[in-house]
Amino acid sequence: MSGQRADIKVVLGPRTAEHVRIYWEKTQDEEIRKRIPLQDISLEEALRQFEASRQPDATSFGMCIGADGDYVGDVWCYGIDEAEEEMAMFSFLIFEKRLWGKGVGSQAARLFCQEVFSRYAIRRLGAFAYAENVCSLRALEKAGFREKERFLEEGRLSVYMEWRKPPAD
Numbered sequence: 001m002s003g004q005r006a007d008i009k010v011v012l013g014p015r016t017a018e019h020v021r022i023y024w025e026k027t028q029d030e031e032i033r034k035r036i037p038l039q040d041i042s043l044e045e046a047l048r049q050f051e052a053s054r055q056p057d058a059t060s061f062g063m064c065i066g067a068d069g070d071y072v073g074d075v076w077c078y079g080i081d082e083a084e085e086e087m088a089m090f091s092f093l094i095f096e097k098r099l100w101g102k103g104v105g106s107q108a109a110r111l112f113c114q115e116v117f118s119r120y121a122i123r124r125l126g127a128f129a130y131a132e133n134v135c136s137l138r139a140l141e142k143a144g145f146r147e148k149e150r151f152l153e154e155g156r157l158s159v160y161m162e163w164r165k166p167p168a169d
Helices: 017-026 030-035 043-053 104-119 134-143
Strands: 010-013 060-067 070-081 087-094 124-130 146-153 156-164
Touching (some): 010 104, 017 043, 017 070, 043 060, 060 104, 134 146
Antiparallel strands (some): 010 060, 060 070, 070 087, 124 156, 146 156
């Protein structure tokens, strides 16, 4: 597969306030902001959201993505609903552009889905991506997400994808 590097070792780890600072700074990049729908929030708000995610009743959970020993992005779920919908929304972002299209996102997504389904009583994860962001769509597909719907949002074609937990044996 073009652009793939199977030799990149991807690991997930816990997030810290320092990771939040680095992530916030890296995601101010104009090219990243064009590809990924990101909230326009201050660093202080990002740190508040991080602290909220660490509380016992949090409805979001995230981890850092490491590739060959470097911190290169984040993966997270939000809107965690274990009671009614038994689902959460999923998102990831690789801020190191040199790794785009190299398989890091799909590896991180697979690892994170395993973690989320073992940690929370959910059956589905949903994800959105812009239709022109082929690398993100491909990463989601490789991780097990399947396209459910295409729609226009603020004039941009977007794709909703979903990953369903396999039934227990």
